[in-house]
Amino acid sequence: MRVPRAGPGRPRKKPDSLAADKAYSNGPCRNYLRRRGIQHSIPEKTDSQAARQRKGSRDGRPPAFDGERYKKRNTVERAINRLKQHRAVATRCDKRHYLYPGTATVAALTIWLQT
Numbered sequence: 001m002r003v004p005r006a007g008p009g010r011p012r013k014k015p016d017s018l019a020a021d022k023a024y025s026n027g028p029c030r031n032y033l034r035r036r037g038i039q040h041s042i043p044e045k046t047d048s049q050a051a052r053q054r055k056g057s058r059d060g061r062p063p064a065f066d067g068e069r070y071k072k073r074n075t076v077e078r079a080i081n082r083l084k085q086h087r088a089v090a091t092r093c094d095k096r097h098y099l100y101p102g103t104a105t106v107a108a109l110t111i112w113l114q115t
Helices: 027-036 046-059 067-084 087-091 100-114
Strands: 017-019 039-041
Touching (some): 027 039, 067 087, 067 100
């Protein structure tokens, strides 16, 4: 019995919120997220902050930033980096698409047992 696969590509879904680093703090990225209705927590670059303050009241207020949501991003990023320490997870050595989740689960279990 064959398992039917979904169509090509990934499913068309949008996230509720996004936490990104300073590399994505430019205007086009923020405008795209705002247009799609995705809440975002992106810190402002220091040079962008200085340029905005030099312009004074002409440039408006600083972009919104939720520090608590951004702290959770660090936790997730550290967990992913710990998973990538396992070579099979980092390089996706598994040839079959149904084996990779098992490999990632075994890596997560070994991390959990070590802590």
